[in-house]
Ligand SMILES: [Ca+2]
């Protein structure tokens with residue numbers, strides 16, 4: 001059989017050689033795309049993001065503390081259409097008229113009348129509607145408050161899990177029910193506290209929520225700045241749905257302001273980032289720590305400042321953990337973990353025109369399609385001008401560049417041929433589970449099309 005395929009290959013190879021000159025590609029690397037940040041933010045910062053399909057387009061919602069975005073006068077939350085690059089207001093946004101305001105969490109939830117957008121933060125009203133303080137829902141045409149009532153302090157994190165909407169923040173009551181920093185909502189039961197919630201601390205708040213399974217079953221991980229949560233000492237614990245559990249020896253702080261501000265999952269491990277953390281309560285001062293399933297350890301070198309965002313993303317060269325932060329000049333506010341070292345992402349986030357005392361910042365990371373959206377307060381990404389928002393565009397690998405060196409040439413045909421001859425599943429280009437002549441034709445078509 002192999003011999004027969006070689007003969008077939010010979011004739012195909014002849015055709016490929018004659019096509020070879022037309023199929024040159026470019027080296028594959030991610031790049032900055034500044035359109036979303038031009039003009040971008042007029043002031044303040046961007047942070048939380050969320051996307052959903054509307055009219056066939058995966059639109060992006062961006063929150064933060066701004067009063068102008070994309071040339072539009074609107075506050076706290078706005079909508080961006082990636083297909084047209086056009087910004088639109090979301091019913092006037094979320095804001096306060098008497099103080100600073102911000103949104104910090106955006107998600108979707110179905111309260112019973114179809115999917116709605118839910119926005120949490122520190123604001124007095126959404127769209128000027130009554131009873132929308134700190135947490136509001138947008139049905140596509142108007143804002144309203146929560147069916148079970150409002151939180152009495154800021155909301156910093158939201159996560160839907162098993163049909164319930166979990167909300168974390170700095171509140172002490174929600175809908176009039178005592179709930180220290182964390183609560184969940186369902187239509188059947190309204191708001192419910194999660195046990196004792198968070199304990200005391202310096203301006204205590206739950207900043208991060210994440211559903212994760214470390215092998216012991218799916219649970220809700222909650223991190224923040226407090227001396228305990230659910231009776232568990234330190235900055236993090238997990239909720240089983242009915243009880244709190246300690247996670248190993250936990251995570252504590254090195255300074256008064258320490259706390260967890262971000263939780264991310266990458267390659268089956270849970271990571272927590274924040275301000276001067278100490279894994280197991282005793283480990284060295286860390287910006288990001290990792291839960292192995294049995295113990296906490298530091299992830300990468302100490303970055304200083306505060307790590308505000310953690311996200312796994314594949315820029316085309318493989319998935320990596322990305323960390324955004326503020327006051328982290330050594331990594332220019334945006335780094336990715338390569339082995340045990342945080343490496344600055346292509347120049348990172350800077351504000352070269354502003355005095356050095358101002359801190360460029362990243363407050364949100366979000367994967368939109370193949371790309372990474374970075375939100376914060378900055379004027380430049382690498383050498384690309386961008387005000388508070390920028391896209392890190394993934395390299396899209398050309399299928400005909402079979403050996404992945406960025407160029408489509410005869411070496412790719414040889415690479416394919418070797419795998420084909422070995423009946424390697426990677427040569428099953430049409431994905432039908434069999435390596436056969438149809439895959440040869442598939443390769444020929446890709447090669448002919450070039451990149
Ligand atoms: Ca190649």
Ligand SMILES: [Ca+2]
Nearest residue numbers: 428432434439
């Ligand atoms: Ca096949």
